[in-house]
Amino acid sequence: MPLHLKRLIMTGVVIVSLFLLLKHALTPDSFGQYGHYRGNSMAEIATLPVHYTGNSSCVSCHDTIITMKSESYHSDLSCEGCHGAAYKHIASPKTEKLMKPDSREFCGKCHSINLARPEKAIVQVNIKDHHPEKNCIKCHNPHQP
Amino acid sequence: MTEKKTSLSRRNFFKNAGIAAGTLVAASTLPAFDAVLFAAVKRNTKGPWYGIAIDIEKCIGCGTCAKTCKIENDVPQEPFFFRSWVEQYTIKKDGTLKVVSPNGGIDGFTQSVPAEEIEKSFFVPKMCNHCAKSPCVQVCPVGATFETEEGIVLVDEKFCIGCKYCIQACPYGCRYFHPEKRVVDKCTLCFHRVKKGLNPACMDNCPTKARISGDLNDPESAISKFIRTKNVYVLKPHLNTGSKLYYNALNQEVR
Known part of the structure; x- marks a missing residue:
């Protein structure tokens, strides 16, 4: 070769x-x-961390409000759906507070009138006409609407 | 010279035309993808085989699923990156279709078409279909994305080289390029929650329980009952992706 x-x-x-x-x-x-x-x-x-800890983690401190909610129209709602992820609040409940949404726009995300929302699935109002001068929570308790 | 003549002969033309026609006829007898027939067969003998079901009749378009998904999975908040989002389809009386998804539906929807012009309108929540024959997995050049034995499509972010080929391959647009990690990211069906016995975050927080996931192998699971009792349909069945995201009351206009 x-x-x-x-x-x-x-x-x-x-x-x-x-x-x-x-x-x-x-x-x-x-x-x-x-x-x-x-x-x-x-x-x-x-092994990634869980952020949304579920209603069972709220009940030990907030049992009265959860009982109230469980008997209302909002019984199927998760606490964190409105209040945000609770993982930090559970670790340090004194310093890490969850949000308390109270704006008309927030309630309107579900309840403002929209032809795409199935009528049977949800109560809808025209948020432009329905008492525009005040926030929804002045009259409606979100935990017992 | 002689060879070239032979290859152009009438005999060869008929032969090749015959082969082509035969292949076409044979291919046409292959069954198309049928999502419910597919779900009827036990696919994983060792454990669960996950599927997803979304009930459009229950979806109110609040966008909680899209919002919680971003927080649970540290998805960038900019309105270009979604693992899960909601679209509003509006069929107008003039026969045109309008599809909107402002910030994935996270801030809620306001009706952008006057009510008198609307023939029909509905919300379609979208997320990874966790296909059993995923096109995105097939194209990955390095084996960074894969289907687990439980039927969940995942991305190994340490192995992904960021070529974005899978983003091109997904017919449902369910993948995005993570701007900081510089790798592709997608819905994991909250693998980290499912493995701890929890439901995916979008499903736990859906106020109308319009979305569920579960074991297709278990005939008593909520998802198996959903498929048995409702008129279910998957997106783009003609693409034969083996989609396991079953919609109730899905209109054909949805792509």
């Missing part, structure tokens, strides 16, 4: 083995554990 061919083949062998070595070193251990992906990534996603 001529020398230049031998050199070429040797260079090829070196490049391919380097590639295989690098591939082995750079592929994470869990890659291919379940399929063509990194198996550990599932566990990493699963």
Whole structure:
């Protein structure tokens, strides 16, 4: 075999083995554990923090208001749907306060009249005409509307 | 020269035309994707097989799902990035269609078309369909996005190289490019909540319980009952994506 061919083949062998070595070193251990992906990534996603902790975490302190709500039209609503994610408030209830939305626009997100809202699903008012001078919560208790 | 003549011969023309016609006829006998038939079969023998159901008859377009999704999953607040959002479809009396989604519906909807011009209007909440034959997963060049054995489509943000090919491939527009992480991000069906036994944040906080998710393998689950008792439809069934997001009362105008 001529020398230049031998050199070429040797260079090829070196490049391919380097590639295989690098591939082995750079592929994470869990890659291919379940399929063509990194198996550990599932566990990493699963351990992400929960922000919305659910009504069950509110009941230990706010039981009276939850009982009131559970007997009203708003019984299906989650507390955090209006008040926001509670994870910080639960960790430090004194300093981290949740929001108390009271604007007409906030109530209007569900209750302002819109032909797209199914009539049976929700009570709707024209928020431009319906007592525009005051906030909804002056007359309606959101926990017992 | 002789060879070229042969390849252009009448015999070869008929042969190739026959093969092409035969392939077309054979392909036409393949069944189209049928979402309910698909849901009827147990797909994961080891555990749950997740699907989603959205009841358009119950959706009031408040945008709570889109709002809670952003907070639960640290999605950037700018109105270009959504894992979950709501669209309002308005079919006008002049036969045109208007689709709006101001800030994904997070700030609520105001009727932008005068009532007398509206033939029909409805809300369509959208999110990842968690397809069983995901086009987005098929195109990923590095194996950074995948379908879990439970039928949830996830992105490995440590492995994603940010080529955005999957954003192009998703026919439902459910992926976005995270501006800070510089990787693709999408709905995980709140994988971190589901694994802790909770429901996804958008479903827990939906005031009318218009959206549910659950195990399609379990015939007694709420979602299996939903599919059995309602007239369900998936988006773009002709694309054969294996979508597992079942809508009740979906109009054909929805894309």
